[in-house]
Every structure is written in structure tokens, then in C-alpha cells.
Amino acid sequence: MNAANQPWRATVITLFPEMFPGPLGHSLAGRALAEGIWRLDAVNFRDHATDRHRSVDDEPFGGGPGMVMRPDVVAAAIKGAAESGGVGPLIYFTPRGRPLDQALVRELAAGPGATLLCGRFEGIDQRVLEASAAREVSLGDFVLSGGEIAALALMDATVRLLPGVIGQADSLAEESFERGLLEYPHYTRPQTWEGRAVPEILLSGHHEKIRDWRRGQSEEVTRQRRPDLWARYRRRGED
Numbered sequence: 001m002n003a004a005n006q007p008w009r010a011t012v013i014t015l016f017p018e019m020f021p022g023p024l025g026h027s028l029a030g031r032a033l034a035e036g037i038w039r040l041d042a043v044n045f046r047d048h049a050t051d052r053h054r055s056v057d058d059e060p061f062g063g064g065p066g067m068v069m070r071p072d073v074v075a076a077a078i079k080g081a082a083e084s085g086g087v088g089p090l091i092y093f094t095p096r097g098r099p100l101d102q103a104l105v106r107e108l109a110a111g112p113g114a115t116l117l118c119g120r121f122e123g124i125d126q127r128v129l130e131a132s133a134a135r136e137v138s139l140g141d142f143v144l145s146g147g148e149i150a151a152l153a154l155m156d157a158t159v160r161l162l163p164g165v166i167g168q169a170d171s172l173a174e175e176s177f178e179r180g181l182l183e184y185p186h187y188t189r190p191q192t193w194e195g196r197a198v199p200e201i202l203l204s205g206h207h208e209k210i211r212d213w214r215r216g217q218s219e220e221v222t223r224q225r226r227p228d229l230w231a232r233y234r235r236r237g238e239d
Contacts, residue, residue, distance in 0.1 A: 008038040008162050009113030010155050011086035012148075013077050015056065015120050017042035019148050029156055032165045039113075040155070041084065045069070048076035057121050067121040071128035074117075078132055081115050088114040090134045091154070093147035094123065097136030100154060102177035104137070108154070109161035116154065118147030180233040182226060184217035 012020055020042045021033060032038055046054040050072070057067035078090065088111050098104070108114050117124070117134060129136070139150040160166055187198045201213045223230045 006112065007036050008109070008111075008159070009041070009085065009087050010038065010151075010158075011041045011043060011081045011084070011113070011115045012118060012151050013043045013045065013074075013081055013116065014118040014148055014151070015045050015146070016118075016148060017044050020152075022152055024152060024155055024159070028165055029159045032159055032162065035164075037162055037164050038159050041081075041086070043077055043081045043084065043086075045073060045077050048080055049073050060122065065122070069119060069121060069124045071125035071131075074124055074128045075131065078115070078117070078128075086115040087112040090115045090117060090132055091137050092117040092119065092124065092129060092134040093139065093144075093150040094119065094136050095138050095141065095143055097138040100137050100139055100150070100157075102157075105154070105157045106161065109158045114154070114158070116147070116151040118151055120146040177229075179218075180229060180236060181218040182222045182229065184214040184221070 014020070021030070021040050024030060024040070025033065029038075033040060045056045049055055055070075056073045057069050060066070060068045088108065091114055093116070137150070137154070139153055144150060187202060191198050191203070199213070201209060204210070219230075219233075222233065
């Protein structure tokens with residue numbers, strides 16, 4: 001629940017409401033949904049179309065391939081989402097948006113919810129994005145068929161941060177990106193597997209040395225695999 005004792009609320013505007021909750025109906029997110037820690041509503045673009053064919057798209061001005069989602073239909077769907085109780089920022093998923101990262105996820109988890117705009121075809125008419133002050137967000141440097149998978153990813157990342165969703169909340173502080181580093185490697189039984197042994201330091205029982213080892217491992221894997229994160233981490237340490 002948020003500060004107003006209301007469930008965190010996700011409102012998805014989509015051509016495919018049947019895709020939700022999808023995988024979010026299972027595991028931790030599914031249990032939290034059933035317990036009322038968060039709420040999910042889906043709004044269908046086609047319910048706000050005005051012709052008998054329930055059309056939501058048209059040919060792009062200036063020519064070119066594909067179709068573009070109409071601003072009047074999209075605006076009506078956004079209004080409908082707000083009238084049905086949608087809260088939080090309006091987020092539109094597009095490759096040209098800011099990258100979805102843990103900082104944005106934490107920001108959303110701290111608020112009342114989010115309204116998630118899932119485009120299709122060649123995208124949404126720019127005018128309605130400007131008029132609605134939509135925040136453009138990208139899942140990564142690749143192209144999906146629509147925004148639904150990105151919406152599922154954002155909701156999964158956000159819901160798991162809500163109070164009461166994860167049993168051992170302290171574990172969240174150790175995850176990748178929480179301190180600007182990738183997470184250290186994990187080990188469990190058996191102690192030796194196919195000739196590979198667990199690092200001796202993890203068997204020592206010396207908690208301070210284990211913390212130091214894990215921090216060193218996080219730094220090394222970040223330096224090797226994500227030089228962009230490593231450079232940012234180093235700059236923060238110099239400030």
C-alpha cells in the first residue's frame with residue numbers, strides 16, 4: 001500500500017487487454033495482486049474509436065510504410081483511463097525514450113501508480129504525446145511489436161519494490177543497480193559441483209570479509225561488463 005493506504009495502481013492502455021496480467025498473475029507479483037497490494041486495470045483503445053470498424057490507426061502524413069495511431073482515439077483512451085481511476089505519470093514506450101532504469105522504477109514505486117500507454121504499428125501521433133505530456137521510456141536499444149512487453153517489464157520491476165511483496169526486503173539493497181554496481185555472484189549447495197568449488201571466503205563465517213569480497217566482486221564484474229556503469233560509479237566516488 002502507498003502512503004494514502006491505497007494499492008499501487010497500474011492502468012495499461014492497449015489494443016490487447018487480454019495480455020494482462022499475463023506472467024504478473026503468478027509468483028510474487030500475482031500473490032501481491034491477489035492480496036490487493038497493487039491493482040491492474042486495462043483500457044482498450046478500440047473502445048474509444050468512433051467508427052463502426054473501431055479503427056484506431058490511419059496512414060501517415062508525408063507517406064511511408066505502416067500506419068500511425070490516431071491522436072483523437074488515443075486522447076479519448078487516455079481520458080477514459082483517467083476517468084476510471086488511472087493515476088501517476090503517463091508513460092509511453094518507445095525506442096527513443098529515456099532508458100528504463102532502477103532509478104525510474106524506484107520513483108514509480110514511491111508514487112500512487114502509473115498509466116502505461118502501449119503503442120502499436122509505427123507508433124502514436126506526436127501531437128497527442130505532446131498534449132498529454134507523456135513521458136517516453138525505452139526498454140532498450142531494440143524494437144518490439146508493441147509496448148505491452150515493456151509495460152509488463154516495468155510493472156514487474158516496480159511491484160517487487162512495494163512494501164509486503166518480497167519477504168526479505170533487505171535483499172533488495174544487495175541487487176544489481178541499487179548501489180550503482182552489478183550484483184556479485186551467488187553460490188549454494190552442493191559445496192563442490194562438477195569439480196567447481198564454492199569460494200573459500202564464503203565458508204569462513206567471517207561476515208566482514210565476506211562483505212568486502214562481495215563488494216570487490218561487484219566492482220570487478222561491473223568494470224568488465226558495464227564500463228558505462230563503472231565510469232558513473234567511479235565519478236560518484238570522486239564527488
